[in-house]
Amino acid sequence: xxxxxxxxxxxxxxxxxxxxxxxxxxxxxxxxxxxxxxxxxxxxxxxxxxxxxxxxxxxxxxxxxxxxxxxxxxxxxxxxxxxxxxxxxxxxxxxxxxxxxxxxxxxxxxxxxxxxxxxxxxxxxxxxxxxxxxxxxxxxxxxxxxxxxxxxxxxxxxxxxxxxxxxxxxxxxxxxxxxxxxxxxxxxxxxxxxxxxxxxxxxxxxxxxxxxxxxxxxxxxxxxxxxxxxxxxxxxxxxxxxxxxxxxxxxxxxxxxxxxxxxxxxxxxxxxxxxxxxxxxxxxxxxxxxxxxxxxxxxxxxxxxxxxxxxxxxxxxxxxxxxxxxxxxxxxxxxxxxxxxxxxxxxxxxxxxxxxxxxxxxxxxxxxxxxxxxxxxxxxxxxxxxxxxxxxxxxxxxxxxxxxxxxxxxxxxxxxxxxxxxxxxxxxxxxxxxxxxxxxxxxxxxxxxxxxxxxxxxxxxxxxxxxxxxxxxxxxxxxxxxxxxxxxxxxxxxxxxxxxxxxxxxxxxxxxxxxxxxxxxxxxxxxxxxxxxxxxxxxxxxxxxxxxxxxxxxxxxxxxxxxxxxxxxxx
Amino acid sequence: xxxxxxxxxxxxxxxxxxxxxxxxxxxxxxxxxxxxxxxxxxxxxxxxxxxxxxxxxxxxxxxxxxxxxxxxxxxxxxxxxxxxxxxxxxxxxxxxxxxxxxxxxxx
Numbered sequence: 001x002x003x004x005x006x007x008x009x010x011x012x013x014x015x016x017x018x019x020x021x022x023x024x025x026x027x028x029x030x031x032x033x034x035x036x037x038x039x040x041x042x043x044x045x046x047x048x049x050x051x052x053x054x055x056x057x058x059x060x061x062x063x064x065x066x067x068x069x070x071x072x073x074x075x076x077x078x079x080x081x082x083x084x085x086x087x088x089x090x091x092x093x094x095x096x097x098x099x100x101x102x103x104x105x106x107x108x109x110x111x112x113x114x115x116x117x118x119x120x121x122x123x124x125x126x127x128x129x130x131x132x133x134x135x136x137x138x139x140x141x142x143x144x145x146x147x148x149x150x151x152x153x154x155x156x157x158x159x160x161x162x163x164x165x166x167x168x169x170x171x172x173x174x175x176x177x178x179x180x181x182x183x184x185x186x187x188x189x190x191x192x193x194x195x196x197x198x199x200x201x202x203x204x205x206x207x208x209x210x211x212x213x214x215x216x217x218x219x220x221x222x223x224x225x226x227x228x229x230x231x232x233x234x235x236x237x238x239x240x241x242x243x244x245x246x247x248x249x250x251x252x253x254x255x256x257x258x259x260x261x262x263x264x265x266x267x268x269x270x271x272x273x274x275x276x277x278x279x280x281x282x283x284x285x286x287x288x289x290x291x292x293x294x295x296x297x298x299x300x301x302x303x304x305x306x307x308x309x310x311x312x313x314x315x316x317x318x319x320x321x322x323x324x325x326x327x328x329x330x331x332x333x334x335x336x337x338x339x340x341x342x343x344x345x346x347x348x349x350x351x352x353x354x355x356x357x358x359x360x361x362x363x364x365x366x367x368x369x370x371x372x373x374x375x376x377x378x379x380x381x382x383x384x385x386x387x388x389x390x391x392x393x394x395x396x397x398x399x400x401x402x403x404x405x406x407x408x409x410x411x412x413x414x415x416x417x418x419x420x421x422x423x424x425x426x427x428x429x430x431x432x433x434x435x436x437x438x439x440x441x442x443x444x445x446x447x448x449x450x451x452x453x454x455x456x457x458x459x460x461x462x463x464x465x466x467x468x469x470x471x472x473x474x475x476x477x478x479x480x481x482x483x484x485x486x487x488x489x490x491x492x493x494x495x496x497x498x499x500x501x502x503x504x505x506x507x508x509x510x511x512x513x514x515x516x517x518x519x520x521x522x523x524x525x526x527x528x529x530x531x532x533x534x535x536x537x538x539x540x541x542x543x544x545x546x547x548x549x550x551x552x553x554x555x556x557x558x559x560x561x562x563x564x565x566x567x568x569x570x571x
Numbered sequence: 572x573x574x575x576x577x578x579x580x581x582x583x584x585x586x587x588x589x590x591x592x593x594x595x596x597x598x599x600x601x602x603x604x605x606x607x608x609x610x611x612x613x614x615x616x617x618x619x620x621x622x623x624x625x626x627x628x629x630x631x632x633x634x635x636x637x638x639x640x641x642x643x644x645x646x647x648x649x650x651x652x653x654x655x656x657x658x659x660x661x662x663x664x665x666x667x668x669x670x671x672x673x674x675x676x677x678x
Binding site for chain 1: 601602603604606607609610611613614615619621622641644645646648649650652653
């Protein structure tokens with residue numbers, strides 16, 4: 001028997017005790033901690049806490065992938081800005097979220113609807129938001145499905161029935177305009193979620209919420225979350241700091257810490273240029289923005305951190321990017337891509353090891369030294385500047401790459417584009433908050449001597465050594481998937497899903513899904529049969545730049561459609 | 572109340588605001604583009620980006636006012652709650668006065 005409390009959209013922070021349900025429906029913490037060992041399911045955002053975005057399933061392989069056929073499709077409806085989320089699968093049920101945090105549970109073999117949950121949101125507020133109304137994913141655990149909303153709530157819904165369990169307002173979105181678009185993660189007895197916003201003049205909190213009751217247990221401000229950090233924001237600029245941890249982090253069971261990447265500080269560009277330590281809108285290094293942080297999941301206390309970009313003046317968040325956990329020669333490494341185009345390698349406590357460039361066109365710095373310091377920073381004063389690379393959309397975007405333990409390779413999309421800009425002295429609009437606080441006018445440009453483009457690289461995750469690379473006329477913007485069948489799946493921007501031999505990059509199969517990809521891709525098995533499910537749908541803010549940059553097919557591409565497509569082998 | 576933009580220190584702004592009715596307050600539209608609108612309307616509105624080029628738009632003033640106030644769901648945020656009608660008139664006047672930059676640098 002289950003008890004439910006039906007809540008209205010406006011209800012704030014509430015609790016209902018959910019009695020344990022049958023074992024088939026329970027996704028308890030130990031199951032999450034062992035997610036990598038269970039080939040059939042896809043239990044969390046990047047499948048397991050190791051963050052590999054890899055499925056060990058091998059029924060679909062390099063020989064038979066050419067026979068893949070569509071098994072079923074499903075549309076969430078109201079797919080404004082496409083479908084950007086990552087579906088999850090537990091025990092033959094597929095769960096996913098669409099724009100406006102619309103939730104669905106489907107039979108993972110047939111696509112048949114089990115339940116749906118359509119939350120009521122503040123539509124007036126949504127109309128005022130920039131990074132809205134898309135949702136990038138959900139979390140499973142404790143018999144619930146968890147989803148954030150753009151109007152500042154975290155909602156728990158019963159996995160089995162779709163009935164609401166609790167609905168907690170965590171952020172005053174009406175005042176701050178920020179909410180949640182990133183997936184939550186479940187760590188032990190808590191749900192963790194980060195708020196949006198490097199562009200927003202606020203303090204980018206990450207929340208720890210009791211998974212059973214919905215009660216907020218802790219809140220960590222990525223902007224000046226400690227006294228030490230406050231000193232790195234001159235003139236009290238932490239009050240309008242930015243720094244949202246807008247993508248999910250992950251959990252290290254062995255160390256009992258949570259890794260999270262944080263957003264850039266606001267304004268994005270700084271008119272003080274090289275005088276940023278004492279002058280400009282946010283004098284100082286601006287901790288903990290554009291950083292990777294390790295938190296105690298029980299208390300939200302900071303355990304360790306590394307600031308990838310001290311005083312980020314280019315909008316190159318650390319919020320993008322997985323935290324691959326990789327063992328090699330008796331050492332455990334954490335590999336984390338930064339939006340600026342470098343991939344950082346740490347030990348488990350986030351001590352810097354090395355960094356390597358995934359992207360060719362990088363000139364905001366000349367490099368990263370052996371201690372992790374930036375070499376040759378390009379700090380630009382008020383006024384005009386040309387050919388800054390990468391462009392504001394980043395050398396690396398927010399969707400995930402994939403690590404395949406069989407090949408030992410890390411597959412990741414790199415973006416090659418630059419921009420001209422004019423840095424302007426601005427002050428943020430705070431009442432009511434107009435969200436963005438950019439600090440420059442800019443225009444995208446092609447890199448010198450060529451056209452803007454993207455590539456999928458297969459590299460050693462620790463050294464960055466290149467095994468092979470595939471170029472794309474426009475950067476793919478979706479997550480990648482690799483499998484135990486030696487396959488790499490790349491859902492591209494034009495709408496073609498391609499499968500490659502993960503060992504050498506030979507293309508083996510492709511399918512035109514009819515619309516650009518900008519979300520997740522997973523693999524799972526039901527009754528011994530392997531499936532691949534990909535989110536189809538176009539319309540992120542990075543994708544919005546494509547019509548002007550690349551012309552067709554993007555000029556004509558719908559941004560209000562989306563669906564899931566699931567493939568399997570014929571009987 | 573809209574907190575004005577510009578290179579004026581925030582404290583000074585507050586002082587002006589509390590000194591009495593705002594008389595000479597103009598919305599600093601170029602600054603507004605550099606902080607908010609330019610995310611989508613590049614180069615101060617002279618070039619397309621995520622949104623269309625605003626310079627030389629053939630739309631009527633009323634259309635522009637309406638778009639700024641109401642936005643376009645999933646494409647452009649609504650700014651009607653942030654700006655007064657007079658502010659929006661100033662934005663439209665700025666758009667109407669846009670001219671290409673003198674240098675031929677920017678593509």
